[in-house]
Amino acid sequence: MNNVIELLKSHTSVRKFKEKMIDDQLLKEIIQASQYASTSNHVQAYTIIRVNDQDKKRTLAKLSGNQPYVEECPVFLVFCADLNRLEKACSINNETIESSSTEIFIMATVDTALIAQNIMIAAESAGLGGVYIGGIRNNPQDVCDLLQIPHHVYPVFGMCLGYPEKINATKPRLPLSLILKEDIYSTDGDEKHLKEYDDLISNYYKERTNNKRSNTWTEGITAFLKEKQRPHMKEFLHSKGFEMK
């Protein structure tokens, strides 16, 4: 196993950071290297907003569902899927194009995720750690107002980065048999493997140092999906000009 594969296998979310700042040059190097992620038709349909202002970070911590590390982390990034720049590119060529559609929404969202994952890995390779903040979608319109995010741009998630104060143990993932299929999407054996994974996760939760509990993976998923997650997203995206045509 090479050191990159080792690095990927060691990923855990980091929510407690040392006070040490990230050197600007290092952050720049990480982001520029990460831009080489694949991008559909070279559209590069993303913009990253680095939030330095402490008041803004405090507000974002609240808007994300009271996640204090959003305020405390040395670097907080908001990853946006961006069609605004694409439309500007068209207008430079004297074309007025309404780019929004379900397909372009997928394209921009995937582009944004790919560069973000590169940034997470590059950061970890440099001794940093971080966590994705999906909570940025809890109150996305307020986030847009705060960061002056324009039409045809939406915040997909945030990311805290910094030097880890504390590194958690990795959390067991689904067995390969469940997530990797051969030639067809077969569900043979899935129920058995889900039950085995439930036992594994339940033991993991019982044995870990902090936040001990005993629920299984399927129980966690059930509890999660019983709550309607962020039901405002359709309307919010519509208001930002992301038409699911």
Added chain:
Amino acid sequence: MNNVIELLKSHTSVRKFKEKMIDDQLLKEIIQASQYASTSNHVQAYTIIRVNDQDKKRTLAKLSGNQPYVEECPVFLVFCADLNRLEKACSINNETIESSSTEIFIMATVDTALIAQNIMIAAESAGLGGVYIGGIRNNPQDVCDLLQIPHHVYPVFGMCLGYPEKINATKPRLPLSLILKEDIYSTDGDEKHLKEYDDLISNYYKERTNNKRSNTWTEGITAFLKEKQRPHMKEFLHSKGFEMK
């Protein structure tokens, strides 16, 4: 700069592969390591279908817009966003939950992209190369029929992997000033930087060995967006039970 950051900076899509097969154990190691990618609320809402059957690969090459490398590559993976497993998890706990919504669609699509990018990087770290195949969304219903992809699962993209026969030069990315903003989404200077990038890309296209051309980035984007991209996606997703509620 460390070797991980070097690796990220060297990424280019690989479409010509040696005949050498990828060792099964290595592929397994790559995918299992990649599963440690962040996942929203630990949902791990993805399934990867490895296509071994040569007839299926040939069909997928055609369905993806006649991309021969889909057929020729040693390993072809289809990455699916998967709510089917989540609903099964609920049914194990005697809950019938209709999980589909705009938010859950984003969550599953992002989850899928994050593990895929880990796989790309892990593969590259092991001397492999590859390319994302967005063309899997050209005829997504046919892809679903071929691979027996069920309701509440959709193919987001494919990925060819193998040992590179030929490695292209990297393609210049947008300048950092365009994609990284501080505290607010400001567009000051964007037009100037877009023009500089247009010159850079135009020179890159003129000078590269293969497929020489001279168009700028903004011209490429304009030509791309003038064509309505995959207008069937809304209806297709609807038919697969992805309701944009």
